[in-house]
Amino acid sequence: MPKPSREIARKHHYVPEMYLSGFVGRKGRCFGVDAKERRPFKSRPKGIAAQRDFNLIEAPGIPPDALEKELSKLESVLAPGIKRVRETASFGTDGKDREDVINLITLLAVRNPRTRNDMQRIYTEMFRAMLAAPFEDKAKWEAVVEAMKAAGKWPKDEPSDFEGYKEFVENNLDKVKAHQNFSLEMELEALETLYWYFDARKWRILKAKEDSGGFVTTDHPVCIRSPGSLNYGAQFAPGLGLSDRDVLFPLSSKVALVGRMEGGEDIVELDDKGVADFNATVMGYAIKQIYAADDQYRYTRPAGKPLGKGCTLLQDSNLKVRES
Incomplete structure (x- = not known):
């Protein structure tokens, strides 16, 4: 049997490596928690949030990994804008970086x-x-x-x-x-x-203060919640068109976004409590894995309980598996 002219990509990321790079710590690795297997782990972005043949096409005359290759090209186009927003906590002046962020959010939501x-x-x-x-x-x-x-x-x-x-x-x-x-x-x-x-949403940029522990992300990073409330991961949240729902999206361990139907686009700094509230909803939307730069992040727990920390997350009875 003749060998294929090139190697076919079979490991397909549904959360892009370039996005996950915003949540790496020492040695370029993410600190992760797997709620299903009840274990912590460290991994480079290449090794997580991927599934075999997730973008595989079966059609005559079309390479099976054609879509995967095109998506990789798109992510490379978006990457510089994502990097600038992370570094400046700003969409810039020409709207291009904002457009790149919206494209990334849409890809991850769908x-x-x-x-x-x-x-x-x-x-x-x-x-x-x-x-x-x-x-x-x-x-x-x-x-x-x-x-x-x-x-x-x-x-x-x-x-x-x-x-x-x-x-x-x-x-x-x-x-x-x-x-x-x-x-x-x-x-x-x-x-x-x-x-x-x-x-159409008004995107508020959130900056985590130095002593806040930082933002986390997951294998399902686009989240919806009612303003001022904690969601803890309702999988079938109300539609995006409703004006009383916020879209939460962590962009890096230091920068996150909240999309609202009303208000303006501004920048707000969050202390450890504000970051913990944000993290609680994001973590609740995880399919099974949570990613962060290290294990010192914080998250809000049920009323009357102190803030949780990443280093003790596996001992928290509220950590649930929400696999689809």
């Missing part, structure tokens, strides 16, 4: 394992319902067959036995699943629509 799995379940149920619908009664099936014959799509001399086709569909319906190609197409279409939801 393309992640939780959303992918949720949408694939919906698509699969829809496809199964469509296949089963003609067999609710014989008249429906006959109407479908006649329509296909009129369109020239029914095989010549093929019998249209209602009971036989019905039995075949019922016996094989559980094998019908939405193909990943379809999911990828839907995600790409959603990017353009959702970009404008995020762009």
